[in-house]
Every structure is written in structure tokens, then in C-alpha cells.
Amino acid sequence: MFKIPFLDLPPLRSAAGTVRLPGSKSISNRVLLLAALSEGRTVVRDLLASDDTAVMLDALRALGCGVAQDGDTVSIVGLGGQLLAKQAQLFLGNAGTAMRPLTAALAVMAATQGGSFEVSGVPRMHERPIGDLVDALRGLGCAIDDLGNPGYPPLRLRGPASLALDTPVRVRGDVSSQFLTALLLALPLVAERDIRIEVIGELISKPYIEITLALLARFGIDVKREGWSAFVIPAGSRYRSPGEVFVEGDASSASYFVGLGAIAAADAPIRIEGVGSESLQGDVRFIEAAAAMGADVKAGPNWLEVRRGAWPLKGITLDCNHIPDAAMTLTVMALYADGPTTLTNIASWRVKETDRIAAMATELRKLGAAVEEGPDWIRVQPLHDWKAAAIHTYDDHRVAMCFSLAAFNGLVTEKAQPVRILEPHCTAKTFPDYFETLFGVVTARPDDIPVITIDGPTASGKGTLADEVAKALGFGVLDSGALYRVTGLAARRAGLDLDDGTAVAAIVPTLDLRFADGHVFLGQEDVTARLRAEATGLLASQVAVHPAVRQALHQWQLDFRRLPGLVADGRDMGTALFPGAPLKVFLTASAATRAERRYKQLISKGIPANMESLREDLEARDERDKNRASSPLTPAQDAQLLDNSALSIEASVDQVLNWWQKRRPF
Numbered sequence: 001m002f003k004i005p006f007l008d009l010p011p012l013r014s015a016a017g018t019v020r021l022p023g024s025k026s027i028s029n030r031v032l033l034l035a036a037l038s039e040g041r042t043v044v045r046d047l048l049a050s051d052d053t054a055v056m057l058d059a060l061r062a063l064g065c066g067v068a069q070d071g072d073t074v075s076i077v078g079l080g081g082q083l084l085a086k087q088a089q090l091f092l093g094n095a096g097t098a099m100r101p102l103t104a105a106l107a108v109m110a111a112t113q114g115g116s117f118e119v120s121g122v123p124r125m126h127e128r129p130i131g132d133l134v135d136a137l138r139g140l141g142c143a144i145d146d147l148g149n150p151g152y153p154p155l156r157l158r159g160p161a162s163l164a165l166d167t168p169v170r171v172r173g174d175v176s177s178q179f180l181t182a183l184l185l186a187l188p189l190v191a192e193r194d195i196r197i198e199v200i201g202e203l204i205s206k207p208y209i210e211i212t213l214a215l216l217a218r219f220g221i222d223v224k225r226e227g228w229s230a231f232v233i234p235a236g237s238r239y240r241s242p243g244e245v246f247v248e249g250d251a252s253s254a255s256y257f258v259g260l261g262a263i264a265a266a267d268a269p270i271r272i273e274g275v276g277s278e279s280l281q282g283d284v285r286f287i288e289a290a291a292a293m294g295a296d297v298k299a300g301p302n303w304l305e306v307r308r309g310a311w312p313l314k315g316i317t318l319d320c321n322h323i324p325d326a327a328m329t330l331t332v333m334a335l336y337a338d339g340p341t342t343l344t345n346i347a348s349w350r351v352k353e354t355d356r357i358a359a360m361a362t363e364l365r366k367l368g369a370a371v372e373e374g375p376d377w378i379r380v381q382p383l384h385d386w387k388a389a390a391i392h393t394y395d396d397h398r399v400a401m402c403f404s405l406a407a408f409n410g411l412v413t414e415k416a417q418p419v420r421i422l423e424p425h426c427t428a429k430t431f432p433d434y435f436e437t438l439f440g441v442v443t444a445r446p447d448d449i450p451v452i453t454i455d456g457p458t459a460s461g462k463g464t465l466a467d468e469v470a471k472a473l474g475f476g477v478l479d480s481g482a483l484y485r486v487t488g489l490a491a492r493r494a495g496l497d498l499d500d501g502t503a504v505a506a507i508v509p510t511l512d513l514r515f516a517d518g519h520v521f522l523g524q525e526d527v528t529a530r531l532r533a534e535a536t537g538l539l540a541s542q543v544a545v546h547p548a549v550r551q552a553l554h555q556w557q558l559d560f561r562r563l564p565g566l567v568a569d570g571r572d573m574g575t576a577l578f579p580g581a582p583l584k585v586f587l588t589a590s591a592a593t594r595a596e597r598r599y600k601q602l603i604s605k606g607i608p609a610n611m612e613s614l615r616e617d618l619e620a621r622d623e624r625d626k627n628r629a630s631s632p633l634t635p636a637q638d639a640q641l642l643d644n645s646a647l648s649i650e651a652s653v654d655q656v657l658n659w660w661q662k663r664r665p666f
């Protein structure tokens with residue numbers, strides 16, 4: 001996950017390959033609650049690991065359920081409908097799929113068994129309406145206190161209270177279908193007689209109710225349905241664990257990759273595993289909308305394959321009531337269409353993680369798009385004159401994921417623009433590794449992938465600076481010195497003459513080098529400490545003088561230029577490897593300062609060192625690196641010089657990030 005303030009997407013050009021989707025949020029949280037209400041153990045496999053499931057799991061633990069987690073498998077020992085804890089304060093973040101059903105379940109259990117439970121969330125959760133559900137529960141006899149604004153969380157659910165189950169429970173269905181879902185999940189706990197639920201107003205997001213009904217059936221509850229206006233939970237209903245449940249991939253998350261295929265999979269398809277024609281989730285019908293816009297979609301039982309069909313895409317007008325979440329993706333696809341796209345019947349967007357109609361309209365306009373909006377509709381015109389924009393994401397995972405598709409603007413305009421996604425970690429709600437997954441199946445032109453080069457003499461702080469700058473920007477790192485070091489080490493171990501450039505170069509293709517979690521492996525051996533030893537630095541400097549060795553390492557280094565960007569640390573990154581890099585830094589510090597830094601660094605690692613000989617060594621190394629004929633250590637003409645003798649690490653990092661920001665169009 002990119003836990004950084006912003007992530008810059010360079011212009012992207014094509015897409016192909018396979019993605020495996022994380023588990024469905026809607027199914028995950030429903031299954032967790034059903035398992036918690038059932039008797040016995042339920043093993044839930046392929047569970048989504050996200051903020052919303054984490055708060056649900058915390059809540060279940062607080063209520064006394066046995067929860068054991070092993071990767072994406074969670075085993076829940078349910079309550080069997082009996083409250084173990086009679087009091088709890090549950091923080092439910094911004095998870096509507098936890099807040100609504102837990103409110104209903106705890107309200108009816110507190111009523112019948114006694115207890116007091118408080119449910120709260122983040123500030124935005126306290127702005128998301130729950131009044132219609134509270135009204136329905138109060139109508140039933142539940143005791144519910146508003147702890148904030150009436151009609152919104154936080155709430156206290158109290159008992160005992162007597163429930164009137166002989167009259168129908170009435171609930172509005174036209175604001176959020178989660179209110180009905182919440183009642184359907186809670187009322188089997190008290191179904192001593194048939195309980196009838198009547199829906200007031202037109203029920204929205206019906207497919208989500210289908211998921212609820214299908215999962216209820218898996219847990220032993222057979223709800224009778226009268227169209228979409230009344231539901232009857234039969235007398236004697238009782239939750240029974242099915243033992244094991246597999247969570248489908250998230251169909252709403254699939255929409256970004258379906259959109260991706262429609263826009264950018266011109267040669268080979270994007271294959272999406274985890275959802276397909278047999279999915280429970282209504283959002284899988286997003287593929288029909290994408291097909292209407294021109295996508296070429298094939299569906300198997302649990303997979304989809306999408307490639308570009310019509311291009312440009314076709315503008316459509318669509319009632320999106322059945323795919324409220326996935327439909328957001330259409331608004332960004334609409335930028336690539338041949339005419340306007342109008343989405344209607346999307347009033348529910350206004351009460352989601354943020355006001356999604358306003359959010360999409362505002363951010364699409366930043367890209368230059370013409371957008372109109374109404375209370376329950378949005379119209380987006382195709383875009384030709386794209387602007388580089390920093391997209392605000394409103395702590396809404398879907399806004400962040402949708403706008404990644406804007407990075408393909410280079411397919412429809414000469415002047416391709418990068419897209420900045422602010423607070424990209426908001427995808428943690430449903431798809432923590434969304435951007436990593438995206439980068440795994442898209443390509444950019446190498447020249448479009450930003451590189452910051454940091455060259456300079458030994459112990460000037462290049463590695464430290466490169467790591468910190470890369471961390472701040474979400475970029476990868478090339479520690480080119482490590483490649484020379486490993487070459488020197490392997491050559492010495494092989495007993496080669498280090499002055500024989502051809503022989504040393506020949507060893508390079510045989511090196512099985514791997515970087516993992518700050519460690520470097522040569523074959524199976526962890527050579528991290530060995531590589532950093534001063535002696536190895538000298539070996540590196542010796543083999544680095546040979547043009548044949550430099551040539552042998554050339555392509556290997558270029559291959560580090562990967563999405564979303566690279567910070568390259570070495571001696572000739574700005575002069576020989578990445579001469580077109582948009583930012584080149586030449587980092588220096590006085591020899592005395594560098595010797596002292598290296599001394600402290602070695603001592604802190606428990607490696608004995610002597611300041612005088614360190615200084616002599618580093619000056620000798622500087623001489624050799626500066627004076628060799630092939631790619632000598634020298635600043636690129638357009639490099640920014642940074643002498644950090646008197647600068648802290650933080651100040652050096654800030655300086656480089658400032659230079660970088662000045663070169664960005666945002």
C-alpha cells in the first residue's frame with residue numbers, strides 16, 4: 001500500500017495480464033456478522049483484508065466472539081444468538097457495512113437479552129444517515145439513544161425492551177439498501193413467529209439485497225420475498241453455520257480493471273480472477289455497462305476477460321440504480337468516449353463515503369472535463385484538452401481508484417499528462433494494494449517514468465537520501481553501487497584478476513541477485529553486510545573502471561526504471577544511465593565530514609573502524625572514481641549541486657523534494 005501524501009501516475013499507455021481481486025467487502029462483512037451470530041465455528045476463506053473488515057473483526061472480538069486470523073482465512077466462533085458481553089463501545093470507522101447491520105443486531109439482542117452498546121465512527125460516519133433504520137427499529141420497540149445528531153451515529157442501543165413482532169416492520173428502501181439488509185440480518189435472531197418487513201418507497205440497489213438473501217440462505221435462513229416490497233422471515237428461523245465460506249472477489253473493485261481493459265488492452269486482454277458470471281454481487285453487471293461503452297468482455301464462472309472493443313468508447317445514458325458503486329468508474333471512462341455519458345438514478349452517491357456526485361464532478365473538472373450534475377444524475381463530456389491535475393480523494397477509495405484510469409489520456413491526446421492522486425492510501429478501505437496491482441498490468445514509455453538521479457562520492461549520504469526520497473514519493477530505488485559491489489565480490493570469490501575487465505564482465509550475467517526488504521541476496525546467501533563492508537567498496541571501485549563491466553551492468557540498471565518512478569543512486573546515474581532524468585542531484589560533503597559519517601555508521605553496526613584510514617580510503621576511492629576514463633564521477637551539466645556537510649538528513653530530503661515539486665506540473 002502507498003502510505004504517502006500523494007502518488008503521481010505518469011502517462012500510461014497499455015494494459016495486459018492477470019489480476020486477482022481482493023475479497024468482496026459486502027460479502028466479507030456480511031459473512032463475518034452471520035458467522036458471529038451463528039452457533040459454532042465458521043471458517044471464512046479469501047476474506048478481504050481492509051479497514052472496513054478490520055473494524056468489523058474488532059467489533060466481533062469486543063462482543064466476545066472467538067476470532068482467529070491466518071492471512072486471508074479467519075475462523076469465527078459465533079455467539080449462537082446469545083450475547084456474551086452485555087456492554088461494549090464499538091468504533092466502526094467509516095464502514096457502513098459494519099455500522100448498519102451491527103446497529104440492528106445489537107438493538108434486537110439488547111432488547112431481548114438486556115445490555116448497552118455504543119456504536120460510533122469517524123466524523124464522516126457521523127454524517128451518514130441511519131435515521132430510517134433507527135426509526136424502523138424503534139417502531140419495533142428497540143430502545144435507541146442518539147448520542148449525536150438525531151438520525152446519525154453515534155448511537156446507544158439499550159435493553160431490555162419488549163419487541164412488537166406481530167405488526168410488520170416498516171423501513172424506507174430509497175436512501176440506502178443497507179437499512180433493509182440490516183433488518184434482514186438481525187431479525188432472524190428474534191423470529192419466534194413470522195416477521196414481516198415492508199419496504200417504503202422504491203428499493204434501491206436491489207442486487208445488494210440479493211447478496212444478503214443468498215448469504216442468509218447459506219446460514220440457514222430462508223426468507224420469503226414478495227417482489228421487492230415485502231420480506232418474511234419464517235417463524236423458528238435459526239442461524240446455522242455452513243462450516244466454511246469462500247468470499248468472492250470484489251465485483252466493484254473489478255470495475256477499475258474492466259474499465260482498464262476497455263481503454264487500454266488493445267493487444268492482449270486483462271484477465272480478472274475472482275468474479276464472473278456466477279457471482280452473487282450485483283456489481284458484476286458493470287460489465288454490461290462497459291460493453292455498452294464498447295468493451296469486449298468474456299465471462300467465465302469466476303473470471304472475466306476484457307479488451308478494447310470500440311475505440312473511442314461510446315457515450316451512453318444509463319440508469320445506474322443496480323450498480324451504484326461500480327458506476328463511478330463509468331464517469332472516468334466517459335472522458336474517452338465519442339459523446340456525452342449520462343448516469344441517472346444515483347442519488348445514493350450523495351450519502352456514501354463522500355458526496356460522490358459532487359466529488360466526481362469537481363475532480364473531473366480539474367482534468368479539464370465539462371461536467372453537469374443534478375440531485376441524482378451526472379453528465380460527463382469527452383475530454384480532448386487534458387490538464388495535469390492533483391485529484392483530491394475525499395477519503396473515498398473509489399474516487400482514488402477511478403481516477404487512476406485518467407492516466408491513459410496519452411491514448412487520446414498528443415500531450416500526455418500525469419495524474420496526481422492525493423492520499424492514495426484511502427484505497428485501504430477495500431483494496432489496499434490497488435496501485436501495486438495496477439502497476440503490475442500496465443505499461444508506460446520508459447521515458448515517461450520519472451527518475452531522480454543522485455550521484456556523488458562515497459559517504460556523501462546518497463543511499464540515505466535516495467531511500468528517503470523514494471519513500472516519500474512511492475518510487476523504487478536503484479542502489480547501483482550494490483551491483484558493482486556484488487560484481488567485485490563475486491569476481492574476487494571466483495579468483496579472477498580484477499584488472500581483467502573482460503573476465504570480470506563475463507561474470508555479470510551469472511549473478512543471481514535479489515533485493516528484498518532491505519536485504520540483498522546472492523543466490524541463497526544474504527550478502528547485505530558483506531556488500532556494505534569497506535573492503536567490498538574498494539573491490540567495487542576497482543572493477544568499476546572497466547568499460548566492459550559498466551556495459552555488462554548497463555541494461556540491468558535501466559531495468560530498474562519501473563512504475564511509478566525511480567530514485568537512482570550512484571556515480572554516473574545522471575551522466576550515463578539516465579541522461580534525460582527530470583531531476584539530477586550531485587551530492588557532496590567535505591572529506592572530513594564523510595569520513596566521520598562513515599566511521600559512525602560502521603561503529604554503530606559494531607564494525608571496527610579507524611577514522612584516519614577511512615579518510616585515506618575514501619579519498620583514494622574518490623580519485624579512482626573521478627579519474628577513470630569510463631563514466632567518471634562528475635556532476636551532470638544540469639545537475640543540482642547539494643553540499644550537505646552542514647545539512648541534516650531531513651533538510652537534504654526536503655531540499656530534493658522541493659526541487660522535485662518545482663518540476664511537477666501540479
Ligand SMILES: Nc1ncnc2c1ncn2[C@@H]1O[C@H](COP(=O)(O)OP(=O)(O)O)[C@@H](O)[C@H]1O
Pocket residue numbers: 457458459460461462463464465597598600601644647648649652
Ligand atoms: N545529511 C546528512 N547528515 C548527517 N549524516 C548523514 C547525512 N546523510 C547521510 N548521513 C549518514 O552518513 C552515513 C553514510 O550515508 P550513506 O547514505 O550510506 O552514503 P553513501 O550512499 O553516499 O555512501 C550514514 O550513516 C547516514 O546516516
Ligand SMILES: Nc1ccn([C@H]2C[C@H](O)[C@@H](COP(=O)(O)OP(=O)(O)O)O2)c(=O)n1
Pocket residue numbers: 457458459460462463480481482484485537540541544569570571572573621625
Ligand atoms: N553508478 C556507480 C555506482 C558505484 N560505482 C563504483 C564506484 C564506487 O566506489 C563503488 C561503490 O559504490 P557505492 O555507491 O556502493 O559506494 P558508497 O556507498 O558511495 O561508498 O562502485 C560506480 O562506478 N558507478
